[in-house]
Amino acid sequence: MSITQNIIIDCVPEGSRVLDLGCGDGSLLQRLIEEKRVTGYGVDNQFSNIQHCVARGLSVYQGNLNEGLQEFRPHSFDIVILSFTLQEVMDPVYLLKEMLRVGKQVIVTFPNFGFWQIRLQYLLSGNTPKSNSLPYEWYNTPNIRVLTIQDFKDLCKEESIQIQKELPLFNAPFLRKFFPKRLTNLFSQKGVFLLTK
Amino acid sequence: MGMVDSTIHTMTCFTDAPLELESGATLRDITLAYQTHGALNEAKDNVVLVCHPLTGTAHVAGLSDPNNPKSAGWWDQVIGSGKAINTDTHFVICINSLGSCKGSTGPCDINPDTQKPFGLEFPVITIGDMVRAQKAVLDHLGIQQIKMVIGGSMGGMQALEWVCMFPDMVRSCVPIAATGQVSPQTIAFDAVGRQAIRGDSDFHDGRYQEHNTTPHHGLGLARMIGHITYLSESSMSQKFGRKLQEKNDLSYGMDQDFQIESYLQYQGDKFVSRFDANSYLYLTKAVSYFDLPKKYGSLEKAFSPSNARFLVISISSDWLYTPEQSKIVARQLMRLNKEVTYVDVDTHYGHDAFLIDNPDLFRLINVFLESL
Numbered sequence: 001m002s003i004t005q006n007i008i009i010d011c012v013p014e015g016s017r018v019l020d021l022g023c024g025d026g027s028l029l030q031r032l033i034e035e036k037r038v039t040g041y042g043v044d045n046q047f048s049n050i051q052h053c054v055a056r057g058l059s060v061y062q063g064n065l066n067e068g069l070q071e072f073r074p075h076s077f078d079i080v081i082l083s084f085t086l087q088e089v090m091d092p093v094y095l096l097k098e099m100l101r102v103g104k105q106v107i108v109t110f111p112n113f114g115f116w117q118i119r120l121q122y123l124l125s126g127n128t129p130k131s132n133s134l135p136y137e138w139y140n141t142p143n144i145r146v147l148t149i150q151d152f153k154d155l156c157k158e159e160s161i162q163i164q165k166e167l168p169l170f171n172a173p174f175l176r177k178f179f180p181k182r183l184t185n186l187f188s189q190k191g192v193f194l195l196t197k
Numbered sequence: 198m199g200m201v202d203s204t205i206h207t208m209t210c211f212t213d214a215p216l217e218l219e220s221g222a223t224l225r226d227i228t229l230a231y232q233t234h235g236a237l238n239e240a241k242d243n244v245v246l247v248c249h250p251l252t253g254t255a256h257v258a259g260l261s262d263p264n265n266p267k268s269a270g271w272w273d274q275v276i277g278s279g280k281a282i283n284t285d286t287h288f289v290i291c292i293n294s295l296g297s298c299k300g301s302t303g304p305c306d307i308n309p310d311t312q313k314p315f316g317l318e319f320p321v322i323t324i325g326d327m328v329r330a331q332k333a334v335l336d337h338l339g340i341q342q343i344k345m346v347i348g349g350s351m352g353g354m355q356a357l358e359w360v361c362m363f364p365d366m367v368r369s370c371v372p373i374a375a376t377g378q379v380s381p382q383t384i385a386f387d388a389v390g391r392q393a394i395r396g397d398s399d400f401h402d403g404r405y406q407e408h409n410t411t412p413h414h415g416l417g418l419a420r421m422i423g424h425i426t427y428l429s430e431s432s433m434s435q436k437f438g439r440k441l442q443e444k445n446d447l448s449y450g451m452d453q454d455f456q457i458e459s460y461l462q463y464q465g466d467k468f469v470s471r472f473d474a475n476s477y478l479y480l481t482k483a484v485s486y487f488d489l490p491k492k493y494g495s496l497e498k499a500f501s502p503s504n505a506r507f508l509v510i511s512i513s514s515d516w517l518y519t520p521e522q523s524k525i526v527a528r529q530l531m532r533l534n535k536e537v538t539y540v541d542v543d544t545h546y547g548h549d550a551f552l553i554d555n556p557d558l559f560r561l562i563n564v565f566l567e568s569l
Contacts, residue, residue, distance in 0.1 A: 041537075047543060050540050054508065054538055054565050055568055058538070060538050062539055
């Protein structure tokens with residue numbers, strides 16, 4: 001998770017105004033405040049998460065994601081972050097459009113179900129794949145949207161969403177830099193995208 | 198250490214110049230009852246002002262009778278040594294509201310001009326007037342900065358009004374189960390309660406004290422109506438269901454059958470012995486008038502000058518001051534880029550949940566206060 005956080009933090013300019021949707025316990029937002037002096041809010045729907053955020057001195061809104069967005073005027077934020085939440089959202093297209101409305105730039109990260117290990121699990125075991133980051137059974141998973149990096153790129157094309165950057169997620173920095181983008185769908189566990197309208 | 202001092206102090210203020218009320222009327226020689234816990238530090242920056250709900254008192258924590266555990270203050274679970282609002286490190290103040298009947302000046306007190314109880318000659322007061330009176334107590338104690346102002350229901354309205362009236366004094370604000378603008382539904386319930394009191398033949402146009410009586414029936418009825426709004430459908434179902442009171446079968450008469458009936462009756466009767474009918478009229482009227490957008494032009498204008506940190510808390514099952522009303526406050530603060538957290542406490546107890554032992558809520562308050 002911290003690698004993803006590092007990649008996200010690298011994308012956020014100093015002093016930005018940030019909205020972190022699905023902020024969880026607030027660890028990313030706190031790092032952004034400490035390392036990039038950002039201001040802004042987190043949104044999360046779990047009381048226990050809100051409590052952690054309050055302990056960190058963060059400002060957070062308990063509610064569903066669409067609710068957290070509707071009040072904001074266009075371009076109220078420099079960056080809107082949706083980290084590992086897209087796959088849990090009922091209407092991802094609407095949410096992406098709303099994020100692009102209230103934010104100048106959007107960072108989206110999600111688990112890539114096109115990752116080769118997941119494909120292999122499907123093929124060999126015949127069961128719905130599980131992994132450390134996706135430990136759920138099919139009947140209790142919050143991940144109602146099963147998408148791949150390729151799916152996401154297709155959606156962006158269809159909805160005329162500009163992909164400013166695709167950041168493949170590898171532990172080794174040289175891989176991050178030099179890995180051919182067309183192969184990320186097979187070899188990256190997570191998709192990380194920087195988007196604009 | 199040992200025993201918690203739960204002395205109620207009183208002070209008299211507005212003796213030289215009267216308090217100019219929002220209605221345009223004035224009120225002088227105001228007595229205010231208050232309680233403090235913990236010690237004011239040297240920098241005088243550890244003050245927590247706790248604002249009580251409608252019929253609360255200044256007795257917020259500690260036992261008024263050391264031998265009686267039932268004599269604990271109304272928020273004793275929250276305030277004390279090592280508790281959510283820790284009095285080892287904080288100086289807690291709770292002030293009985295202007296217009297109440299628990300030590301502070303209200304309509305049952307003697308009007309200095311007539312030497313008779315005010316009754317309905319008492320001027321109508323607002324939440325803002327209550328806050329101005331509270332400010333006089335803080336001035337009296339030499340306090341210029343509030344670390345946290347916190348309150349539920351009417352107390353939450355006072356907390357919000359504090360931020361709007363004295364933005365430079367308040368460092369953080371925690372309104373619980375409150376609103377920035379009282380809804381027509383709440384006005385409706387309060388109006389029916391007031392009608393019940395004023396329609397009682399013992400009301401005597403508010404001069405019942407001079408007739409050595411009180412409008413028992415009307416005040417009890419008003420409290421019963423209020424109490425329904427403090428609970429929720431689900432809490433009533435869980436607590437009482439359709440259970441009968443000391444009966445095996447329905448009476449097929451007009452006497453009470455159900456437990457919920459006798460519970461409400463008990464709440465009404467208990468209330469009559471401890472609260473003044475005129476005070477109830479004035480306090481509910483102040484609540485009905487509470488409307489920050491009207492007073493300040495808009496909610497945005499009301500909150501703009503504040504630099505406080507906000508923790509806006511709603512109760513999921515509250516249908517008197519709904520979560521949506523708290524969200525309106527929180528979202529407006531977010532639009533203004535204020536430091537604000539909005540939380541909905543999930544409980545079926547209804548509006549009054551903040552007065553009931555609720556570890557989640559109390560821990561949240563603690564975490565917030567300690568993060569300041």
